[in-house]
Amino acid sequence: MPNELPKAYDPAAIEQKWAEFWVREHIFDSFAQAADDTSAKPFTMLLPPPNVTGRLHMGHMLNQTEMDILARWHRMRGEDSVWVPGTDHAGIATQMMVERQLASEGTNRKVVGRDAFLDRVWQWKAQYGGAITGQMRRLGASVDWSREYFTMDDNLSAAVTEAFVRLYEQGLIYRGSYIVNWDPVQQTAVSDLEVEHKETAGKLYSIRYPFADGSGSIVIATTRPETMLGDVAVVVNPADERYTALVGKTIKLPLVDRDIPLLADEWAKPEFGTGAVKVTPAHDPNDYETGKRHQLAELTIMDETAHIALPGSPYDGLERYAARERILADLHALGLLVEVKDHTLAVATSQRSGAVIEPRLSMQWFLKIQPLADKAIAAVEEGHIKFTPANYAKTYFEWMRNIHDWCISRQLWWGHRIPAYHCPECGTTCVSRTRPERCGSCDHAEMQQETDVLDTWFSSGLLPFTVFGWPGEQGTTATPDSARYYPTDLLVTGFDILFFWVARMIMFGTHFMLDVPMPDGSPRTLADAVPFREVYIHALVRAEDRQKMSKTKGNVIDPIEIIERFGTDAVRFTLASQASPGTDIAFSEQRTEGYRAFANKIWNAARFLFLQVERARAAGYKMRMGTGAQVTALPEITPMETRWIFARLRAVCAEVDRALKDYRFDEASNAIYQFFWGEFCDWYLELVKVRLDFPDMREGEAPIQNPETAISLAGLVGVFEASLRLLSPFMPFLTEELWHALYEGEAPAKSIALTRYPQPGDFPNDDAAVSAIATLQDLIVTVRALRKDLGVPEKEAAPILLHGDNRTLALADANRDMLARLARVSDVEFAQEPLTGPAARTGTGFDVLVQYERQIDVPAERERLTKELARLTKGLDAANRQLGNDGFLAKAPASVVEGLKKQQAETHLLHSKAQAALDALPA
């Protein structure tokens, strides 16, 4: 027997080996790729591409565990499971990393220059960009590595250009000067989604603005006094009677001495501050709108770094907060600072750099979003995309219906450069797939490409079809891969990128793919234009105390470190067992310890099994380890416990199937756990030990083969082998190792991942065996409890007296050896009369009494019986009350009434017995 397993499972000893094996042997390449087999139904998923700057965190681990379980499950069900991996170039994040590197060398990107800087980024990417995919390989994620992509690969970049040009030609992309969220640290525009609003304690300043004619003044309220340098008006609400008479007056803007009008506009809220607000169109989005309504000038007073840029002004060159202080001091000196109040405000910060956003008027590229959003909304409304949990569809609609045009340009260097070309001569801008030789207007020969790059999410929004070859050669027909794999089946992701990524993929998918005919040439409808048919949104992994993990709190759990301590399988199982939709996961090390124990349990069950096989062979039994994946019927002589465990396996397979269909990873993993530990190990292995009797073979004697023993051992091996397959999507490493060990080097497939997933129909049911084992379990548990209460020492066997129906008695009689082994029963005697007294107890269909001379602990027994009696009385009262209720009898379904009647009768019986036992206790 080559299967000499160590006593305890050591994940570190096997995981590396299998992780490398799976990649080396291309186990997870799509079938079409690996065996040119296109008959299998595809199951396709796209990995949410981690940033190249990323390192694996618990969120990735959860995401990948869930996706891997599904990928493996579908693959084992015979589908062509294609899980496409890749990484995102992550514009800002990556650029920041390299800029930091340059800073440490005492230089910066502007000194280095654009081309050299990009070379540096590519170098950086080559060196560090593989960290996360390396970690994925280590985790055994069953992705198709042959399809791995990077969002800046040539083919994907070409697709980005194509998409941009098409949108431009369709009139959906425009360029213009608008107010945008400006990150003064990164010196780029960012989209609304990349801005976080933080409640911050600030001040509300009231400032007096005198009228130009000297007839008085008006007091305005602002949280940003420094922007007054760019004020072009003051507005009051038209309904605000305090100011009605003043509207139309001219104000002399303090410190600047510029004349600005006092206007009426709805934007001014009478209850806010003094009811009068200043208008700075170039530095506030609301003021920008107000300015547009009144055709006001837009005065930019700050540069890209949020320093005042007003040549000649005393504030010129001051950083915005320094300017604020100076301006407040000057206003104070002039007696114009009326009031300073504490005020909580939502400060907009840039998600990446943390810088306070400076709204800024600048030239940017925008995507007109409404036409795309309309189709994206329809796709979900019409049910072409299903969200799980379903309520995320509401969140999606909420956002989509209030969507604004998307600012897609970034003033960065790392990213897809916008395919627009400006003529330095006549100023014409054209958008083109290739660099134009000459200006279309003035024939100038040196067109200059737009320096802005695209928002990272522009390219990732296209991935569901660009990874499958879009646009292809013609640009209008499906590529072979997209014909086969588009739409993808499922997207698994976190809610944090619902808008960033999920919504954009839906918009781009329904926009671009709608133009690509179906493989048979027929026009594509919205139903087949969607990028995926289902979206499963998973939870957030939190720290054990339910706090969000964050670097600043220092409570970040590194999955790799946890894996090293507990093993990948245990960590995966922990996450799966806690992954119930809609609830965040509080990651618990204690729980992980529990699942490490589970892995060890499986390991030891295998050791037990291998030992039995060895013994059987020594006794002359011929054991074939391969039993076949499907067991349609068991031989006539099969003992009941083996019939039972197959029936249970069948039920568990059904439960796991159902649970995984509904993305109930928790229910699926718990079902397997219960089955394997609670039924297979705790009961089946103990019961079957009775059958596994292998006498030593004497020299020259023919082996005696007991058919029941042979069938029991075969059943044991068969159920164990099926359990490994059932478990393998959840614990791929352990199951791969044991499965190969079981087949002793002659496994029927290269990997357990390529075998058939156990289906309920693969195993026979047997109601009689199920009910027989249930009774036997009841009897054994009752006897064990009685023995404990009676104080029978663990090692000592004791006889029992049994009263009950014929079926129970026959069962006990036929299985004395099992009772002996599992409940230390030395002998079974039968009683004609019901049994009562402190040493007796009632189960379902029987009374049992343990014959042991030692006196029972009377007070303890009285307490136990009193409690039980109270419980039974409560149940009985409830049942009586309901059954005495005419309304219940008239309206409740017959099955419920019947069930209750049966239960009432049983409870009544138990109640009288418990009462009798209590009465029989000595005082």
Next chain:
RNA sequence: GGGCUGGUAGCUCAGCUGGUUAGAGCGCCUGCCUUACAAGCAGGAUGUCGGGGGUUCGAGUCCCUCCCGGCCCA
């Protein structure tokens, strides 16, 4: 301000379209090194299902209301 969501055993969470006496894991208590496993085995204790009201023959489950959390958007 708008939207979404949660409050069930000491902890983390199940509990499907209302139907019998509310479950699991961990933890806790007691006894066992019973040769697959002490990362184990056996037995046991534990809940005013956030509060209040309502609908119903019947409510942890549906409705209203209040209290306390969380998340997203503005």
